Amino acid sequence: MTGVKGMLGAVVTAPLVALARVLEVPLRLWQRLTGQGGMVAFFLLPNMAIFTLFVLLPLVINIAYSMTTGAALFLPERTYVGAAQYERLLRCTDYTNLMTCQEDQFWIALRNTGTFVVLQVTLLIVAATITALILNRALRALSFWRAVFFFPVLLSPVVVGLIWRWILDRNGVLNAALVGMGMDPVNWLLERNYAFSAAIGVTIWAHLGFFALILLAGLQAIPRDLYEAAEMDGTKPARVFWRITLPLLMPNMLVVIVLALIRAVQVFDEAYVLTGGGPGTATLFLTQYIYEVGFASLLKNPGLAAAASILMGGVLIVLTLLQLALGKRNERKGRLK
Amino acid sequence: MGRIQLHDIRKSFGAVDVLKGIDLTINEGELVVFVGPSGCGKSTLLRMIAGLDKPSSGRIEIDGVDVTPRSAADRGLAMVFQSYALYPHMTVRANMAFGLQNTNMPKPEIDARISEAARMLEIEPLLDRRPGQLSGGQRQRVAIGRAIVRRPTAFLLDEPLSNLDAELRVSMRAELSALHDRLGATMIHVTHDQVEAMTMADRIVVLRAGKVEQVDTPLNLFNRPANLFVAGFIGAPGMNLWAGQAKDGAVQLDSGARLPLPSGVTVPEGSVTLGIRPQHLRPMAGGPVRAEVRLIEALGPESVVHGDMGAGGTLLAVLAGQPDLARGTVIELGYDPQMAHVFGADGQRLA
Ligand SMILES: Nc1ncnc2c1ncn2[C@@H]1O[C@H](COP(=O)(O)OP(=O)(O)O)[C@@H](O)[C@H]1O
Ligand SMILES: [Mg+2]
Numbered sequence: 001m002t003g004v005k006g007m008l009g010a011v012v013t014a015p016l017v018a019l020a021r022v023l024e025v026p027l028r029l030w031q032r033l034t035g036q037g038g039m040v041a042f043f044l045l046p047n048m049a050i051f052t053l054f055v056l057l058p059l060v061i062n063i064a065y066s067m068t069t070g071a072a073l074f075l076p077e078r079t080y081v082g083a084a085q086y087e088r089l090l091r092c093t094d095y096t097n098l099m100t101c102q103e104d105q106f107w108i109a110l111r112n113t114g115t116f117v118v119l120q121v122t123l124l125i126v127a128a129t130i131t132a133l134i135l136n137r138a139l140r141a142l143s144f145w146r147a148v149f150f151f152p153v154l155l156s157p158v159v160v161g162l163i164w165r166w167i168l169d170r171n172g173v174l175n176a177a178l179v180g181m182g183m184d185p186v187n188w189l190l191e192r193n194y195a196f197s198a199a200i201g202v203t204i205w206a207h208l209g210f211f212a213l214i215l216l217a218g219l220q221a222i223p224r225d226l227y228e229a230a231e232m233d234g235t236k237p238a239r240v241f242w243r244i245t246l247p248l249l250m251p252n253m254l255v256v257i258v259l260a261l262i263r264a265v266q267v268f269d270e271a272y273v274l275t276g277g278g279p280g281t282a283t284l285f286l287t288q289y290i291y292e293v294g295f296a297s298l299l300k301n302p303g304l305a306a307a308a309s310i311l312m313g314g315v316l317i318v319l320t321l322l323q324l325a326l327g328k329r330n331e332r333k334g335r336l337k
Numbered sequence: 338m339g340r341i342q343l344h345d346i347r348k349s350f351g352a353v354d355v356l357k358g359i360d361l362t363i364n365e366g367e368l369v370v371f372v373g374p375s376g377c378g379k380s381t382l383l384r385m386i387a388g389l390d391k392p393s394s395g396r397i398e399i400d401g402v403d404v405t406p407r408s409a410a411d412r413g414l415a416m417v418f419q420s421y422a423l424y425p426h427m428t429v430r431a432n433m434a435f436g437l438q439n440t441n442m443p444k445p446e447i448d449a450r451i452s453e454a455a456r457m458l459e460i461e462p463l464l465d466r467r468p469g470q471l472s473g474g475q476r477q478r479v480a481i482g483r484a485i486v487r488r489p490t491a492f493l494l495d496e497p498l499s500n501l502d503a504e505l506r507v508s509m510r511a512e513l514s515a516l517h518d519r520l521g522a523t524m525i526h527v528t529h530d531q532v533e534a535m536t537m538a539d540r541i542v543v544l545r546a547g548k549v550e551q552v553d554t555p556l557n558l559f560n561r562p563a564n565l566f567v568a569g570f571i572g573a574p575g576m577n578l579w580a581g582q583a584k585d586g587a588v589q590l591d592s593g594a595r596l597p598l599p600s601g602v603t604v605p606e607g608s609v610t611l612g613i614r615p616q617h618l619r620p621m622a623g624g625p626v627r628a629e630v631r632l633i634e635a636l637g638p639e640s641v642v643h644g645d646m647g648a649g650g651t652l653l654a655v656l657a658g659q660p661d662l663a664r665g666t667v668i669e670l671g672y673d674p675q676m677a678h679v680f681g682a683d684g685q686r687l688a
Contacts, residue, residue, distance in 0.1 A: 223420065223422065225418045225420055225422035226422050226424060228389050228409075228416075228418070228422065229416070229418060229422040229424075229483075230435075231389065231408075231409050231410065232387065232388075232389070232409050232410065232414070232415065232416050232436070233410065233435065233436030233439050233487070234408070234409075234410025234411070234436075234439050234440075235410075235435070235436075235439050236439070239439070243424075243435070244424060247426045248425070248426060
């Protein structure tokens with residue numbers, strides 16, 4: 001076993017070692033010429049270039065787009081309108097009635113996404129925590145069960161959507177089973193609440209394993225003798241969970257919550273394949289709105305889509321900063337211990 | 338309160354028999370030390386008593402009541418873990434209060450117990466800190482404090498000193514003994530360090546490979562080890578154990594030396610092992626123990642001499658002062674035969 005691994009390792013590393021030998025002379029020369037700063041630049045540059053080209057530049061272009069109007073694709077051909085697109089997105093005559101908003105679709109998508117985020121993240125976190133707690137107990141065949149729960153994470157979101165549409169469709173597997181048992185079929189994806197619940201359920205199913213695994217790692221890092229100390233004191237299981245497990249899991253838990261929020265705000269592919277935003281606009285989420293306004297609708301409006309995506313980006317940046325702050329705090333705490 | 342009796346305790350993990358029938362009585366208020374090499378089952382035995390693990394068979398009684406089927410919480414015992422097992426997210430005060438809160442004890446009573454224990458252990462200034470902000474020795478005290486506030490019938494301590502540095506270990510040893518005197522509660526202290534066992538225990542239980550080898554006071558163990566294992570394990574440096582043939586009141590070693598046996602005991606002829614503590618050997622011209630000096634550890638007040646007796650026999654002697662010996666020279670030593678230990682071919686004590 002180790003022999004084979006060792007051989008494979010050699011196959012992989014031998015060319016790299018050779019490459020390193022070849023590169024050594026010019027690299028040392030470069031270092032002599034430019035000093036340490038030059039080396040740092042040398043190693044960072046490729047990544048920076050890729051990041052600039054595919055992340056930073058599109059972001060800047062997107063901001064520019066959001067301040068223009070028209071159907072033209074090339075930026076120089078577009079008309080500058082300042083904040084008009086943002087105004088259009090956000091203006092309503094009566095904010096208590098979304099139908100009075102100029103872009104009512106945007107507001108519906110916003111409301112749907114908000115509802116989705118709150119429900120999906122709450123249920124997902126609860127389900128992931130319970131799964132992790134159970135997995136943490138399952139001493140036997142732990143890796144098997146871990147794999148079972150992690151498997152959906154490996155599926156492409158489109159495949160997830162297709163699988164569940166195949167199950168939940170009007171003529172799908174679930175209804176076939178219901179009819180087989182003598183019950184009436186249900187229009188799972190054509191009834192507003194069912195469809196919305198399905199979007200929540202399917203995305204939870206798809207992401208549960210990922211979050212449960214992070215939480216499981218956190219649980220397994222809690223020393224066993226803390227539980228034994230609590231056992232000696234006759235601590236009830238519920239109190240152990242709330243006073244020991246949960247507080248010690250909190251660092252992982254916060255990271256998981258923020259990650260789940262970030263993902264939920266961006267909900268798109270699974271839900272889109274599953275329901276296409278329907279019935280009506282029942283499962284229309286922000287990303288789908290942006291996609292349709294920018295690329296899919298008859299009246300393409302890239303400027304409006306860009307403005308909406310910038311707004312959504314703002315929310316995600318706040319969440320990401322929160323995640324970074326949490327990560328830093330955990331790191332500091334870890335060092336303290 | 339606090340009399341613990343073990344009846345034929347056995348424990349197997351799968352096919353591995355870790356405890357092979359332990360019978361033991363620990364009296365009220367006694368400080369008993371379980372000692373034995375690493376992996377001999379000390380922790381396992383302590384965890385059975387605590388109720389954290391169930392024995393495969395056997396019975397545990399506390400004050401005459403069979404507690405074997407009872408949960409850990411219902412045995413009235415407190416445990417101090419090797420790792421201290423303090424809750425890292427709680428203050429010292431909360432750590433100590435946690436177990437008491439399970440019993441719905443009124444808050445004033447909890448506070449009173451915590452201040453009393455904190456005063457006793459001199460950790461009052463630390464009460465509002467978290468374990469992460471404490472030194473190893475301070476954590477150790479908190480762990481003990483958390484046990485004290487419970488007013489248990491017995492304390493179980495699993496290698497509580499092994500994570501401390503050598504100096505702190507010595508002072509904590511004394512403090513634990515003092516604490517035991519003060520509380521008067523039964524204590525079971527587990528260690529692999531025979532010096533710790535000797536200095537602390539009322540009685541020592543020597544364990545090896547899941548069996549009790551001997552139970553006695555420290556001095557009785559030192560003076561009358563029941564078998565070869567105890568003889569070699571207790572005392573530092575370890576006892577000289579020389580195998581040979583007993584005949585006519587002496588033991589004939591392979592190297593040719595004839596070492597006198599104690600008088601007044603009958604040792605049957607045949608294979609025996611003679612045991613002599615290094616401290617009981619002294620220089621004697623023409624003495625029966627002859628060895629070539631291999632190494633001298635001069636400690637100041639005494640010197641430990643390692644020697645080679647030929648035919649595979651080795652010598653350890655602790656000689657008073659700083660004798661002028663060179664490596665390679667031959668020394669001649671004698672001993673009082675009454676101080677010698679004799680073990681039969683089965684390893685059991687003959688005299
Ligand atoms: N949960 C367990 N499963 C399997 N073997 C165990 C378990 N706990 C202890 N053992 C084994 O039992 C033996 C005694 O362990 P332990 O009581 O911890 O020894 P000690 O505390 O004397 O060093 C060791 O060989 C250990 O490997
Ligand atoms: Mg142990």
